[in-house]
Amino acid sequence: MKFLIDNWYLVLTAVISGGLLLWTSFRGKAGGVSTAEAVRLLNREKGVLIDVSEPEEFAQGHAVGARNVPLNLLTTGEPIKQLPSNKALPLVLMCKTGARASRAAGILRGQGFTQVVPVAGGLAAWREASLPVEKSAA
Structure with a gap:
């Protein structure tokens, strides 16, 4: 002592x-999962990639295979056809920097989705990891 x-x-x-x-x-x-963990969830766990950016941002560039569900659409309480009906599937959320995706994760957990994770660093981290990005037709 x-x-x-x-x-x-x-x-x-x-x-x-x-x-x-x-x-x-x-x-x-x-703060979210790494891009490597996100890819693992998408490929091995049959996760769904959701981009919560605004449609204009989404059109400028998004991860290949992402579905666009803007953050403000999640707060309406309306059914969203882009979200899977199976609430046990992993949802990997993304936006430009990861901030909106973190807010969206809380909203989706409140709606009953059990495996919701934002990508730390968002689309910027996705690009930095040299993962595929595409632009939507205008």
């Missing part, structure tokens, strides 16, 4: 550094 009292600053440093390590690991999960 005398060691702890005499070296309180060492103990405090160890506790703070451990707390920071835990915080960053939890923060990484809350």
Whole structure:
């Protein structure tokens, strides 16, 4: 006990550094999944890729195979045909930066979808990972 009292600053440093390590690991999960994990969910778990960008943004460029469901459409409570009827399928959400996708994830969980994850970094991270992107016909 005398060691702890005499070296309180060492103990405090160890506790703070451990707390920071835990915080960053939890923060990484809350911010979304990596592009590699997103691809795994899409390919192996039969996930559905949903882009919550506005139609104009979606037309300028989106991940290949993505379905466009704008964020404001999710808040109406109306049935959306682009969403799968099986609420247990993984939904991988994307937008330009990932911010809207994170909000959309909360909305969709509230609607009963059980596996909803945003892509951390959004379309920018998708492009950075050299994953396929396409533009819609105008």
